[in-house]
Amino acid sequence: MRTEQCEMVSVEQLVSEKHTYRKLKKLLDFDHIAKAVKVKTSALGANGFGKIRLILCLILQFMEDLSDREFERFISENIAGKWFCGFGILEKTPDFTTICKFRTLVGTKNMSRLFNEVKRQLKAQGHCSEVFTFIDATALVSKLSIWEERDKAIKEGYEKLNNEVLPNIETADPEAKIGSKSAKKFWYGFKKHVGVDMQSGMINRVAVTPANVTDADGAKHVMPRSGAACTDKGYVGAILEMLRRGVHPMVIKRNNMKDKNVDLDRFLTKLRAPYEGTFSKQNKRVRYKGVVKNQGAEFMYAIAFNFRRLLALNPV
Numbered sequence: 098m099r100t101e102q103c104e105m106v107s108v109e110q111l112v113s114e115k116h117t118y119r120k121l122k123k124l125l126d127f128d129h130i131a132k133a134v135k136v137k138t139s140a141l142g143a144n145g146f147g148k149i150r151l152i153l154c155l156i157l158q159f160m161e162d163l164s165d166r167e168f169e170r171f172i173s174e175n176i177a178g179k180w181f182c183g184f185g186i187l188e189k190t191p192d193f194t195t196i197c198k199f200r201t202l203v204g205t206k207n208m209s210r211l212f213n214e215v216k217r218q219l220k221a222q223g224h225c226s227e228v229f230t231f232i233d234a235t236a237l238v239s240k241l242s243i244w245e246e247r248d249k250a251i252k253e254g255y256e257k258l259n260n261e262v263l264p265n266i267e268t269a270d271p272e273a274k275i276g277s278k279s280a281k282k283f284w285y286g287f288k289k290h291v292g293v294d295m296q297s298g299m300i301n302r303v304a305v306t307p308a309n310v311t312d313a314d315g316a317k318h319v320m321p322r323s324g325a326a327c328t329d330k331g332y333v334g335a336i337l338e339m340l341r342r343g344v345h346p347m348v349i350k351r352n353n354m355k356d357k358n359v360d361l362d363r364f365l366t367k368l369r370a371p372y373e374g375t376f377s378k379q380n381k382r383v384r385y386k387g388v389v390k391n392q393g394a395e396f397m398y399a400i401a402f403n404f405r406r407l408l409a410l411n412p413v
Contacts, residue, residue: 108180118181121404124411125218127153133214134207146191151199153182154191156211159397160404162380165193165200205393212303212396215403219299224407227321229295229347231372232328234312237305237383237391239273239286260309270386276308284308286383287391291399292319293372295327299406300375300399305392320344327369375402 112119121127131152146154157178158168172178172190184190191199219225246266247258255262260274277283288310292302304318313334320326320338325345328335332348339346349365350357379398383391 108176108184108186111176111186112180116177117408118177120408120411122181124222124407125215127156130156130211130214130218133210134203135210136202136207146195150183151191151195152203152211154196155200155203156397156400157181158196159394160401162398162401164384165196168196169193203393205389205396208393208396212400215400216299216301219297219403219407224297224410225294225299225301225403226296226324227294227301228324230301230321230324230326231293231295231369231375232291232316232319232326232332233293233369233373233375234288234290234315234331235376236276236278236284236308236381237287237289237395238284238381239270239386240382240384241269241273241285241386272307272387274307274309287388288315289376289395290315290319291375292321292326293375295368295372297406297410298372298375299403303395303399305388305395307388327365329369 131149169192216225246268249266250258250262273286286308288306288308290304294301302319306315312331316335325347327347330349330351336346349362385391
């Protein structure tokens with residue numbers, strides 16, 4: 098006669114002590130992080146998940162860089178993910194519509210609060226200082242095509258499609274603009290500006306603007322309150338603003354500037370090099386329309402980036 102054995106196990110037992118999620122929970126107070134969000138989950142109906150678990154789902158979604166549908170499957174199948182968010186092995190997990198609605202309910206303002214609370218905890222641990230700050234910007238490319246808009250512009254008599262013409266043409270995302278990195282490199286969408294602490298490599302500030310905003314103009318959104326700002330030559334136009342704010346400008350000068358110091362600029366280039374990789378691993382194709390929604394997403398991606406740096410600095 099065949100007999101079957103039944104063994105009682107919990108999610109807690111199935112997640113390795115060395116798992117990344119366990120390390121993060123030992124290093125940070127996620128309950129306090131979740132409390133930074135001011136929303137009422139009753140707006141989502143009687144789903145029974147609770148605010149803290151849904152916020153942990155939101156954080157985990159950006160940590161793993163998953164779409165709503167991808168995350169629905171991930172959280173239903175991944176034991177470590179269930180443990181991180183507080184779900185049992187057989188407990189029902191959120192579907193993609195709940196995830197989407199909750200993210201909309203949280204909004205960019207609360208995502209900013211999440212980012213600031215994480216930064217506060219990191220600062221208390223000795224990270225995220227503002228002695229030396231690396232400032233740079235990168236393209237955020239819209240998934241929308243502008244071929245139809247180009248055809249409309251030609252049909253209405255415009256010789257080419259540019260940022261002066263875009264307001265006169267009906268577009269799917271009115272806030273997206275055309276940006277350029279050089280005479281031959283263009284993109285349609287937005288621009289991300291970041292301020293990175295050069296002690297820990299963590300992101301102190303992040304801002305999203307339309308793509309046609311210059312690096313120098315965008316610098317004001319991520320400029321530190323003190324210390325020095327280390328930038329490339331695209332920020333020469335922000336030097337006066339740095340001085341006005343009491344920030345020391347460590348700006349690489351343009352070749353045609355009289356006060357250019359080649360040796361100093363070579364040193365600054367080497368100083369900046371380790372932090373250029375801040376943008377290297379993130380997908381630059383944005384999921385959302387408009388500056389506000391993409392700003393919220395970049396707060397969450399910055400949190401995920403800082404988590405990776407925290408684990409790198411605390412490998413135990």
